[in-house]
Amino acid sequence: MNVLADFYAAHSKLIDQVGIDALLALSLSISLQAGQLALAQAAFMGVAAYISAVLALNAHWTLLPAMLVATLCSTIVAGLLALPVRRLRGIFLAIATIAFGEIVRIVANNLAISGGAEGLSGIPPDATTPWIYGTLVIVSTGLWFFSRTKFALAIALVREDESAARGVGVDVGLVRFTTLAIGGAIAGLAGALYAHSNFFITPADFGFGRMEQILVWCVIGGITSPLGAAIGAALLTILPEAIRALADYRDFVNGIILLVVVLFAPRGLAGIRLGKRR
Amino acid sequence: MTAALELDRVTIRYGGVRALADASLEVLPGRVLGLIGPNGAGKTTLINATTGIVPLTSGRVTLGGRRISGLAPHLVARAGIARTYQNIRLFGALDVFANLSAGAFARPGRLDAAHANNLLERAGIAHVDLDARAGALPYGDQRRLEIARALAAEPAIVMLDEPAAGMNPTETAHLVETIRAIAASGIGVLLIEHDMSLVRAACDRVVVLNFGEVIATGTPAEVVADPAVIEAYLGTESV
Amino acid sequence: MVGQQLVNGLFLGAVYALFAIGYTLVFGVLDILNLAHAAIFMLAAFATWSLLGAGLPFWLAAPIAIAGAGVLGIVLDRIAFAPLRRRAAPNLIPLISSIGMAIIFGAIARGIYGPDERQFALAFLQTPPLHAGPLTFTIVQLVILGSAIAFMLGLAWVMRATALGRAIRAVAEDRVAAALLGIDLERTIGATFFIASALGGLAGILTALQYNSVQIDMGGQIELKGLAVIVLGGMGSITGAVIGGFVIGMVETLAVAFGLSEWRDAISYGVMFLILIVRPTGLFGKRSLRTA
Numbered sequence: 001m002n003v004l005a006d007f008y009a010a011h012s013k014l015i016d017q018v019g020i021d022a023l024l025a026l027s028l029s030i031s032l033q034a035g036q037l038a039l040a041q042a043a044f045m046g047v048a049a050y051i052s053a054v055l056a057l058n059a060h061w062t063l064l065p066a067m068l069v070a071t072l073c074s075t076i077v078a079g080l081l082a083l084p085v086r087r088l089r090g091i092f093l094a095i096a097t098i099a100f101g102e103i104v105r106i107v108a109n110n111l112a113i114s115g116g117a118e119g120l121s122g123i124p125p126d127a128t129t130p131w132i133y134g135t136l137v138i139v140s141t142g143l144w145f146f147s148r149t150k151f152a153l154a155i156a157l158v159r160e161d162e163s164a165a166r167g168v169g170v171d172v173g174l175v176r177f178t179t180l181a182i183g184g185a186i187a188g189l190a191g192a193l194y195a196h197s198n199f200f201i202t203p204a205d206f207g208f209g210r211m212e213q214i215l216v217w218c219v220i221g222g223i224t225s226p227l228g229a230a231i232g233a234a235l236l237t238i239l240p241e242a243i244r245a246l247a248d249y250r251d252f253v254n255g256i257i258l259l260v261v262v263l264f265a266p267r268g269l270a271g272i273r274l275g276k277r278r
Numbered sequence: 279m280t281a282a283l284e285l286d287r288v289t290i291r292y293g294g295v296r297a298l299a300d301a302s303l304e305v306l307p308g309r310v311l312g313l314i315g316p317n318g319a320g321k322t323t324l325i326n327a328t329t330g331i332v333p334l335t336s337g338r339v340t341l342g343g344r345r346i347s348g349l350a351p352h353l354v355a356r357a358g359i360a361r362t363y364q365n366i367r368l369f370g371a372l373d374v375f376a377n378l379s380a381g382a383f384a385r386p387g388r389l390d391a392a393h394a395n396n397l398l399e400r401a402g403i404a405h406v407d408l409d410a411r412a413g414a415l416p417y418g419d420q421r422r423l424e425i426a427r428a429l430a431a432e433p434a435i436v437m438l439d440e441p442a443a444g445m446n447p448t449e450t451a452h453l454v455e456t457i458r459a460i461a462a463s464g465i466g467v468l469l470i471e472h473d474m475s476l477v478r479a480a481c482d483r484v485v486v487l488n489f490g491e492v493i494a495t496g497t498p499a500e501v502v503a504d505p506a507v508i509e510a511y512l513g514t515e516s517v
Numbered sequence: 518m519v520g521q522q523l524v525n526g527l528f529l530g531a532v533y534a535l536f537a538i539g540y541t542l543v544f545g546v547l548d549i550l551n552l553a554h555a556a557i558f559m560l561a562a563f564a565t566w567s568l569l570g571a572g573l574p575f576w577l578a579a580p581i582a583i584a585g586a587g588v589l590g591i592v593l594d595r596i597a598f599a600p601l602r603r604r605a606a607p608n609l610i611p612l613i614s615s616i617g618m619a620i621i622f623g624a625i626a627r628g629i630y631g632p633d634e635r636q637f638a639l640a641f642l643q644t645p646p647l648h649a650g651p652l653t654f655t656i657v658q659l660v661i662l663g664s665a666i667a668f669m670l671g672l673a674w675v676m677r678a679t680a681l682g683r684a685i686r687a688v689a690e691d692r693v694a695a696a697l698l699g700i701d702l703e704r705t706i707g708a709t710f711f712i713a714s715a716l717g718g719l720a721g722i723l724t725a726l727q728y729n730s731v732q733i734d735m736g737g738q739i740e741l742k743g744l745a746v747i748v749l750g751g752m753g754s755i756t757g758a759v760i761g762g763f764v765i766g767m768v769e770t771l772a773v774a775f776g777l778s779e780w781r782d783a784i785s786y787g788v789m790f791l792i793l794i795v796r797p798t799g800l801f802g803k804r805s806l807r808t809a
Contacts, residue, residue, distance in 0.1 A: 150383065150388070153376065153379060153380065153383065154383065156369070156372060156376070157369055157380050157383070160369040160370070160371060160372060161367055161369060163331075163351075163367065164363070164367040164368070164369065164380075165352075165380075166331075166350075166351040166352045166355065167329065167351065167355055167360070167361060167363075167367075168355055168360075168380050168381055168383045168384065168427070168431065169352050169353075169355040169356040169383050169384030169431070170352055170380075170383060171350075171352050172352065
């Protein structure tokens, strides 16, 4: 037991980070499973992080209610985004969601309530490891049950061939909307937890760089496998830390791994195929 | 459920092109209606119009008396119309069982293995493994899997878009049996085909399209002898 | 004063246009978004700095860096995109592959140069601004505008008057037909990457000159702004990239002039978002929306 306790004490920050990263990867993987390259997870995360932080700092809310309200907000934002982009596919959807993400970041950068470019600090660190992993377990379990429903089949059909999916009665628009909303919710949870486990948040935390990182985890883990995405996140968060000598080359290693996976194992570690037909 | 599919003076115009003009036809439950015509005559447009992919300029499409023209494609499917595609559109990366489950998507409840195997049997591919990847199946089996997927929806109407493409005469003869069996189970079948031997053997009635217009209706024998039809095909061996 | 702002907008727009042409060339030919473009933008600026430090004069260092950027573009294609072409992968995979290369390029740059900002020790950067009537501009700005126009004209000439240009346009139009006509696809694609990356590198050098700053993350903003430009101009259209670049440059400069500087970027991204919703093909893009 002491060994575990010591390990935890030495690496608790990292362990927390992995948990949050896994949630983020899960949130993106849902959209990717539907074949939607909707790259706004970082923005959803940011919305929830800020709302949760503001509630905690200004209104002294405790973690759970703040997290729930923040997640509700990020889900609504995701749902709102789904409407204007409903006709977009592929690269166009990706770019539109990237633009959206940037706008959110700039808004956070300019408003007084979000602390401007300096962000917010002094957020009570209520999101301890049990909170993070508890959330991860609940979300994962929920997704596991979800994967057994007909809706999950519909998601796969939309990914594989939208037109044929319509031909068997799948409401493609509803599937896309729902996956985006679910992604917004999970990213929201991650965002709130992030805010309450780092003492401060700034708009830069939720920009395109973060979004690229989440995408990389999903690709490496296997785009259409939530488990794979989570593993990808864990792997790429831990690896540079675990191998001290690699710490300086963290990004280089990330890039190489990404390239190797894309070129030689495009199905990712979980072995599922990327890409779909219209 | 059984219901008749009726196209009533359907016209489709887009961008100055008149793809379908005043086309009317009826697919009755338990009967097979063939749809033939030279390439570009509007056959696929007609199917796309029926399934809601292409909007009608005028006219209407009804199923069992209920109007389905103007409905979104997934609602048309749920109303009881299933189809196969000229270029196979299976969910290739998924397994056979998943493809059949997809076909049954709009039906309440879930498909079970027994029912799935039954569908494969009706489509003439009882030997295919439920776990096989759909995209890895031989071409002929893929075509039949599409048929099985369409049957999984328990539709009122099945539309087959050139199901015999790429098949040899033996396979085509086998396909005739499959199609007649589908009709015998109460489903109305619309068959688009170029292979006249298949059309003659499988269809009760035939509609001939040319330049978007219906130029002849009747039994296969009547239609083949129709001078307007012969002129439309002018020299094509298949007639 | 509006006139001055418009002039400033020209310089910003010129750089945006150059960078965006790089995006649009690759997209036009391969239907791929090359997210390593901004990394080459940055590397060219650093290469110039290094060459200057080694004693080369600017008029030698810059062209060498630009050519080097072009070569790097070919290398990028060979490593990250060509293998995927052989495999006929869906278009989202090359996008991710380009992200991998961008990360690697960035890591290499960080490894060599570290995170600190560098500056060009160039005499002409210190010269006082010139005046033409009520308008003010610096030598740097003239260099920017001058070289941008020169390269764009050069590109136009290549695209219209050379066999290579015809080949590129053919491949962009229909890759299969182009191959059937005997066009060497791989060579044409390689040449496209050379041109696109050279222009991106030029944009990087000009940006570094404008702000007299070379830094690892200098490509961060233009990477996304470039997307706004090609969305506005139409993805795959060079004319669109040029016009779009100048329009976005003007819009941003005017936004700052009207006191909206903090929202300047949001306006560009907002325009981008709106266009994607309303008219995804932009001003001059391909008629139908391709599924990427």
